[in-house]
Amino acid sequence: MESYNPSEDPGPAFCVGHHEHNRLISVTSEVIQQVHESNYDMMTVPITTSHFHSRVLGLLSNYLATLQSPSYDSIGTMATTQNTRPLVIPPLSKTDSYLTPNDATSQLVGVTSSWIDLCSPDPLIADLSRQVLMLEVAYAAFCGIGYLLIPGPKLHHGALHSEGVIYYARAVQDALKLGPYIQFHIWLQMVDNPEAEFDTMGDLAPLARAEYLEPDEGVSLKVDPFGTWDAWDAIRKTCKYHTRLFVALAMPKQLPSLYVQSRWHSEPVHLLTIDASSFLKNQKGYPVLAKSHQALIAKMMRLRTAPWILLCGVGPIPGLEGIEGSGVGQSQLSGSDYPSLSQANKKHNDPTPHLSYIRNLQQRQPPRTAIERFGVGYQDYLQAPLQPLTVNLESITYEVFEKDPIKYEWYEKAITKALRDWADQKKPTSHPDGKVILAVVGAGRGPLVTRALKASAEAGVEIDIWAVEKNQNAFVLLQRHNETIWDGKVTLVQSDMRSWKGPLVRRQQTKGAQEPVGDTLGIEDSLLYSPKKGANDPGRASESRGLGVTHTHVDIIVSELLGSFADNELSPECLDGVNDLINPTHGISIPASYSAHFTPVSAPKLHADVVHQTVSNPAAPETPYVVMLHAIDFLSTADSPTGVESSSSNNGNRASTPSASFTATEFPTPNVQTAWSFSHPNLHIPPQSPMQSTISNAHNVRQTRLSFPAQNRGACHGLAGYFETVLYGDVELSTNPVTMDAKSANMISWFPIYFPLKTPLNVPENGEIIVTMYRQTDDRKVWYEWMVEVYALERTSTSSAKATPAAGNSRVGSPSVDGLKAKDNGAKPNSRAGYRRVRVGISDLHSSIKDGCLM
Ligand SMILES: C[S@@+](CC[C@H](N)C(=O)[O-])C[C@H]1O[C@@H](n2cnc3c(N)ncnc32)[C@H](O)[C@@H]1O
Structure with a gap:
């Protein structure tokens, strides 16, 4: 591997922008300069x-002054029809926007109105709002704006909560059509905090007519940690996971x-907005x-x-102070625990201390990390698994x-240990002169x-x-290496291992003969034999073509045929x-075992x-x-980090997180x-029936049904799969x-493997995800089948656990292969005392049979 100097790694480049709430300039x-x-x-x-x-x-005020209050029709459909004369906003005029198409436009992020x-539950307000958005999107598209920031949905209207999100989603869907080259960013808070959602002067929300609002019964609303994620999920689902729809995420002072x-890390967050109020000050008063x-x-x-x-409210851009807006953001800086910008500037003589901090x-x-450097460009990129058995790999x-x-380091360790153990335990070898046959x-x-x-x-x-x-092409290189690197010490066999008859050794003439086997090129001639399955029993010590040589066993067989899900490359x-070729009493396989693992993910x-991809390939969700x-989120987790800066006890790592990050x-x-x-070696392969022409692969069928408690609500899009293997001993x-x-x-x-679901399944809070998976075979190929069910837990008695049921039943980690036999890993239905499981979602039974691995 090339030598790598971490100090020369440029690291990720930050693209930093400036946002002012009331920017009043053309x-x-x-300006861009x-x-x-x-x-x-x-x-x-x-x-x-x-x-x-x-x-x-x-316009609205004049309209409302002349409007009679809405009336119900005979079947009371006031709430489902607009029941008002339409109010149409006339097109924009030149005083309505400072924006003009010019060379600078491509460097801008347009912001639609937040008022x-x-x-709104009032159809008049909702429709007026929709018209404003459409006018703005259309004009932004006309000007050539490439990026739009749209303030997120208002979730609270008196006692109504999240009712209007679908109207919002519908409007965004229209906007996506209206601005076909614009990337839309929905500006969201990390959590739904009803208290933080207040109206300011001029907002349309408080103008909603009372008859459309539910009376507020004074119930105090709590912070909903996944409330804004929920709204986002509804929006992007309505917009069919549109490729131009992203999240702009506001980072609060106190992180959730x-x-x-x-969860947000797994979503397409393309803008991270940080308000001046989210900064702390250090001892020198610096943000x-x-x-x-x-x-x-x-x-x-x-x-x-x-x-x-995007830095928000951090004061004007130097040089633009005279023409910048009202400085709404600056006033936010003068909180009790925060120095005013002018104080900070005076102290440090830095006109942009927040920006300097971010650059630092x-x-x-x-x-x-090594894997990050190796995987550049491959993150979250779907690749078809290799089929090295049927396809010859390229160099x-x-x-x-x-x-x-x-x-390779670990394989060397494993082989060294196995050889040492062999010698230490004085095990007889399969070679007449006592060498270990590997x-x-x-x-x-x-x-x-x-x-x-x-x-x-x-x-x-x-x-x-x-x-x-x-692979005949790789074989050419093996021949070359044998001459140039290995000194002719290796006997090469070009063959499918399943038809190899085993190593040839000279029949023992004199005890202790030391002569190595093989001709000078070191290529064994057994590939000239027509391989016949079943005639492959070296235990017979068969004599070969009267040359005085005989087939013998392999003492240590080394292979690396593993796929991302362990057994998926067959x-x-x-x-x-080659099972029969392994020394029946002392033979070793490196690897000794391997196991497949998975967990449900968003x-x-x-x-x-x-x-x-499904548009051109209907089998895409079956692959x-x-x-x-x-960009994934694990829906079932083994521990409970307690948020803000207090999770230091969690030493576990996450596949998607570099270990170098803040632990x-x-x-x-x-x-x-x-x-x-x-x-x-597998001592349990059943004897083949002489009645069948094909070899049965039934013993390699597998099936599992596993239960995953899910603490938080989310959307399950599929399963992340991994493997573990014991090469030898503790290696x-x-x-x-x-x-x-x-x-x-x-x-x-x-890289891991991903089993997709055709349709995502929503998972409720304290829910349970049950996955049923099969490894199937028809003796010609191998494929997988998978299916996901989602359960909600309904409380049946009040006596049950104080802890949340999901957290109380988490399965921690995964056992090593050695520990498998002892573990009952079948899903146990109805195992949580005091709760009844109600199935709330079920996926298709997915099958990769069409693209199965040919044997
Ligand atoms: C994943 S590669 C590993 C190559 C090499 N051992 C390494 O670790 O870099 C698997 C190799 O096994 C070969 N292979 C797969 N199935 C085989 C079979 N049935 N008989 C012989 N070779 C096979 C493939 O051609 C490929 O060269």
Whole structure:
């Protein structure tokens, strides 16, 4: 691997913009130049002016003055019809907007009016708001604005909560059509805090007529941690996961729990807005962000599409002070615990202290981890899994494998240990002269052969080494390596391992003969035999073509045929083919075992990609994909971080989170469970029936049904799959986010696998997700089937647990392969005392049979 110097890693680039609530300028190229000179990358601009705002208010007030109060028709449909004469806002005039199409427009983020209320229960207000938005979007599109920031939905109207979100979603859907080249960002708070949702002067919301409002019974509303996420979920679902629809997320001064943060991390947050009031001051009075904020920004910045940062209310852009707006933001700075901007400026002589802080934060980003550097461009990118059994891999693919800094190291360790144990335990070998016979099956370009030779030297145990490979192109390279690197020590066999008859050794003439086997080129001639299944029993010590040589067993068989879900590249089927070749009493397989693991996830980006692929490929949602998972949220977690800066006890890592990030604020550890496992050599392969022409693969069928408690509400888009493998003894590899750091940190060979759901399933708070999965075979190919059910828990008695039922039943971590037998991992229905499960959602039974792996 190339040498890497973390200090030279530029880290993620921050794109930082400036937002002023009331910007009253026409944006020209000179203004943009000033923006750049101040070290900002972009700025926002309102689409319309306060003149337009006043015009709409005047229009409404005149209209209401002449309007009779709405009346119900005979069947009382007042609430479902507008029941008013239409009020139409005339088109924009030149005083309604400062915006003009020019060269500067592409550097701007347009902001639509925040004083409208698309969610209003009063149809007049909702319709007027819709008209305002449409006028603004149409004019922004005309001017060539590429990015729009739309204030999020108002969720509270007296006693009504979230009722109007669908009206809002409907309006956004129309806006997407009206501005076909605009990227829309819905500006949302991280949590739904009713108290923070207040009206200001000139807002349309308080003008809703009383007859449309539910009387407010004075019930105090609580903060709903997932309330704004819920609204976003409804909006993007209505807009069918539109590719131009994103989130602009406001970072509050006090961040919500890590559950909520992790949810937003999985969503398409393309703008992160930070108000001056969210900054703290350091001892010198300089604006800084809390550790928790820094950690969240660091995580967000490592996403495939890093969000832009928008600084709000941090004072004017230097050089534009004279022409900037009212400075609404500046007044927010004069809170009790915060120095006024002029104080700060005087102290530090820095006209943009908030920006300087963010630029400094950018410099302090931790260097990227090995897997991050390796996976650049692959984050959240769907790839079809490899089929190395039926397709011959290209040299470049092997080259990518060979860059792994851990895998080969660990194999070498495992082989060294196995050889040492063999020698220490004085086990007899299969070779007449006492060498340990070691075969690398599926040798590729030979890296494991090199490692096996090193291991032999390290352990001081002599080996007779064989390399079997079916890829004829890779075989050419193996021949070359044997001449140039391995000194002709390796006997090469070009064959499918399932038809290989085993190593050939000279029949023992004299005890202790030391002669190695194989001709000078080191290519075994057994590939000239026509392979016949079943005639492959080296136990017979068959004599070959009267040359005085005989087939014997392999003492240690080394392979690496694992896929992202352990068995999905048909390692079990391939190794079954060499099972009989392994020394029946002492034989070792490296790996000794492997297991498949999964957990349900929310993965909106992947879901959107699968939906879009379905247009040309109906099998897209039936395909398990290899993906470097980043923008995902684990729906079932094993512990309960308690939010703001207090989660230091959580040492678990998350697949999508670089270990280099701030550990005190790690996202919750996922609840990853074991689906099934395979062990080699397999002593339990049933004898084949002589009546059948094909070999039965029934013993490699697997089935599991696992239950995942889900603490918070969310949307399940699919399953994230991983594997663990025991190479030998305590030498293990893992991609499971719960165990990977302990077992094989920094391994890069495998990305996780993603099993999508055609239609996302909503999961209620304290719900339960049950996954049923199969590994199926028809003796010609292997495929997977998966199905997800969602249950709500209904309380049946008041005596039950004080803790929430989901948290109380979490399964922690996942056992190692060795521990599997003891564990009952079947889902236990109705196991939570005091609760009854009610099924609220069920997916299709998905099947990858069409793209199954050919055996
Ligand atoms: C994942 S690659 C590993 C290559 C190499 N051992 C390494 O670790 O870099 C798997 C290799 O096994 C070979 N292979 C897969 N199935 C095989 C079979 N049934 N018989 C022989 N070779 C096989 C493939 O051609 C490929 O070269």
